[in-house]
Amino acid sequence: MIYTHQNITKNIDESCDVCVVGSGAGGAVVAKELAEAGLSVIILEEGSHYTTEDFRTTDTIDSIIKLYRDGASTVAFGKPNVMLAEGRCVGGSTTINGGMCWRTPEKILKRWQWEKGLPDLTPKKMDFFFERVEEMIGVSPVLPEARNQDAEILKRGAEKLGYRVKANLRASRACVGTNQCVTGCPTGGKQSTLVTYIPAFLKAGGIIFTNCRVKKVRISGSRAHGVKGIIIDPTTKQKKFKVKIRSKVTVICGGAIQTPFLLKRSHLPDDSKMLGRNLMLHPNTKVIGLFDEPVYGWKGVNQAYQVTEFFDEGIIMGVNFLPPGILSLAFPFYGPGFLEMMKEIYNHCVAGAALIEDTSSGQVHCAPFDQALATYRLNQADFNKALRAVALLSEIYFAAGARTVFLPFAPLHQINTIDEIRKIYEYKLKPVDLELMTVHMMGTCQMGTNPQKSVINPYGECHRVKGLYVADASVFPTSIGVNPQLTIMALATRTAFHIAENFAKYTQ
Numbered sequence: 016m017i018y019t020h021q022n023i024t025k026n027i028d029e030s031c032d033v034c035v036v037g038s039g040a041g042g043a044v045v046a047k048e049l050a051e052a053g054l055s056v057i058i059l060e061e062g063s064h065y066t067t068e069d070f071r072t073t074d075t076i077d078s079i080i081k082l083y084r085d086g087a088s089t090v091a092f093g094k095p096n097v098m099l100a101e102g103r104c105v106g107g108s109t110t111i112n113g114g115m116c117w118r119t120p121e122k123i124l125k126r127w128q129w130e131k132g133l134p135d136l137t138p139k140k141m142d143f144f145f146e147r148v149e150e151m152i153g154v155s156p157v158l159p160e161a162r163n164q165d166a167e168i169l170k171r172g173a174e175k176l177g178y179r180v181k182a183n184l185r186a187s188r189a190c191v192g193t194n195q196c197v198t199g200c201p202t203g204g205k206q207s208t209l210v211t212y213i214p215a216f217l218k219a220g221g222i223i224f225t226n227c228r229v230k231k232v233r234i235s236g237s238r239a240h241g242v243k244g245i246i247i248d249p250t251t252k253q254k255k256f257k258v259k260i261r262s263k264v265t266v267i268c269g270g271a272i273q274t275p276f277l278l279k280r281s282h283l284p285d286d287s288k289m290l291g292r293n294l295m296l297h298p299n300t301k302v303i304g305l306f307d308e309p310v311y312g313w314k315g316v317n318q319a320y321q322v323t324e325f326f327d328e329g330i331i332m333g334v335n336f337l338p339p340g341i342l343s344l345a346f347p348f349y350g351p352g353f354l355e356m357m358k359e360i361y362n363h364c365v366a367g368a369a370l371i372e373d374t375s376s377g378q379v380h381c382a383p384f385d386q387a388l389a390t391y392r393l394n395q396a397d398f399n400k401a402l403r404a405v406a407l408l409s410e411i412y413f414a415a416g417a418r419t420v421f422l423p424f425a426p427l428h429q430i431n432t433i434d435e436i437r438k439i440y441e442y443k444l445k446p447v448d449l450e451l452m453t454v455h456m457m458g459t460c461q462m463g464t465n466p467q468k469s470v471i472n473p474y475g476e477c478h479r480v481k482g483l484y485v486a487d488a489s490v491f492p493t494s495i496g497v498n499p500q501l502t503i504m505a506l507a508t509r510t511a512f513h514i515a516e517n518f519a520k521y522t523q
């Protein structure tokens with residue numbers, strides 16, 4: 016059963032076995048697995064519930080306002096600031112993501128085993144959890160007929176230079192390549208949790224209260240007892256009713272920004288002082304190639320290929336179709352002249368980005384007016400990696416025949432030949448000159464065995480509070496260098512199995 020602000024008519028005071036906060040990659044998975052294990056489970060989700068039919072619109076701005084937190088206008092402050100986007104709707108960020116799915120790389124799992132004291136996270140032991148998720152969300156290679164022209168151009172350039180390119184694995188069944196993944200899939204082809212785990216959860220008897228912002232975890236001594244929240248009308252922002260849930264186990268899955276914010280406001284005891292710290296972002300550098308040939312990026316799937324040649328250096332590259340209003344933000348121009356220019360060049364542009372496996376970190380703070388505030392300090396090593404990623408992507412575009420490449424640097428907007436790539440190094444650019452964005456926030460409640468160095472134990476339970484778990488992107492001890500949803504979902508499955516096996520101890 017799904018309750019919304021429209022059909023809730025009084026304050027809510029409910030009891031259940033497990034209360035899950037958030038319905039994205041982590042929350043939907045934990046909730047479905049535990050409901051199917053026979054426990055009574057309630058999900059509280061701050062966003063609204065939309066269906067596949069609701070996504071049959073071309074009004075990008077309206078979709079972004081409805082589906083993203085603060086209309087996707089959030090920032091991690093630093094030098095440079097990093098634009099960040101979080102989903103806020105049933106399905107969380109999986110409803111609006113690209114659907115790319117890669118298992119946690121072995122090099123990362125080894126780092127977690129050896130350096131972070133998580134010996135159980137071997138590829139062999141994780142295999143069962145990856146397979147279970149992959150089966151559920153239909154992880155499969157992009158079909159040749161769904162690949163789009165901008166991705167073919169990326170592949171053409173990379174292969175000319177001898178760089179390794181991989182067809183992407185995506186969570187999809189019968190994707191027809193409409194390229195609207197980031198504003199909600201209008202066919203149901205993308206296998207977000209909205210169309211996979213959530214229906215299975217409801218079938219198993221689960222309950223969701225939407226438009227419910229959880230304000231506090233109820234902690235007394237070393238035990239969690241549920242949460243308190245509020246039902247908010249998403250249009251008027253009016254607070255309508257109070258929510259109190261009493262649960263034996265509470266699982267927080269609000270994402271790597273909102274989860275530490277909620278736990279900090281709930282005064283979670285934390286010996287490590289790491290709650291909210293260790294924020295990693297996979298910073299993305301946007302680079303645009305302008306081609307003489309027409310490029311219809313909107314025909315075909317989002318990111319059909321990734322260039323993985325530089326994965327060991329912590330760089331992967333792909334191209335992404337961007338609607339006109341969003342692509343225009345990437346140019347250093349404005350006014351009526353720019354509008355004319357956009358009309359001329361839009362169907363000749365390839366917009367790509369490089370994802371950096373970061374070693375920098377940031378922090379989530381509690382700001383006034385019930386707001387989380389993120390800060391991030393880009394270190395020199397990651398800045399150098401970003402410069403190299405921009406240079407490599409420019410090289411690929413020129414090899415594919417680009418006439419101009421637009422760069423994400425304030426003092427150096429544009430280069431016109433492959434030889435000019437050296438300017439990226441000659442200009443003595445500083446981090447503050449760089450434009451960065453991210454959709455992969457991680458690490459703010461990191462997992463570990465040592466309570467002095469980590470917030471949660473290897474199964475996601477808070478070291479100092481029994482019955483309180485975290486199962487979302489915040490549990491990562493380090494950055495992972497690939498799209499994170501499959502790692503989040505596999506770890507959430509593992510956490511759910513652990514809770515189900517040990518549930519009896521929470522009933523005493």
Ligand SMILES: Cc1cc2nc3c(=O)[nH]c(=O)nc-3n(C[C@H](O)[C@H](O)[C@H](O)COP(=O)(O)OP(=O)(O)OC[C@H]3O[C@@H](n4cnc5c(N)ncnc54)[C@H](O)[C@@H]3O)c2cc1C
Pocket residue numbers: 036037038039040041042059060061062100101102103104105106107108109111112113114115116117197227228229230268269270271273274277454455456486487488489497498499500501503
């Ligand atoms: C545009 C975009 C494209 C992406 N593309 C990819 C991709 O192709 N592949 C990939 O692997 N990853 C991708 N990602 C990232 C991926 O979707 C996220 O890393 C993942 O969904 C995070 O899972 P999560 O459970 O941590 O949080 P989310 O999936 O974001 O879910 C958190 C949920 O918790 C809710 N919530 C938060 N706080 C509260 C509260 N206090 N009370 C109640 N509810 C609350 C939120 O409303 C939200 O619905 C993309 C993300 C975006 C935004």
Ligand code: SF4
Pocket residue numbers: 114187189190191192193194195196197199200201202203204205315316317
């Ligand atoms: S490209 Fe495929 S997955 Fe993406 S919105 Fe279109 S049909 Fe859905």
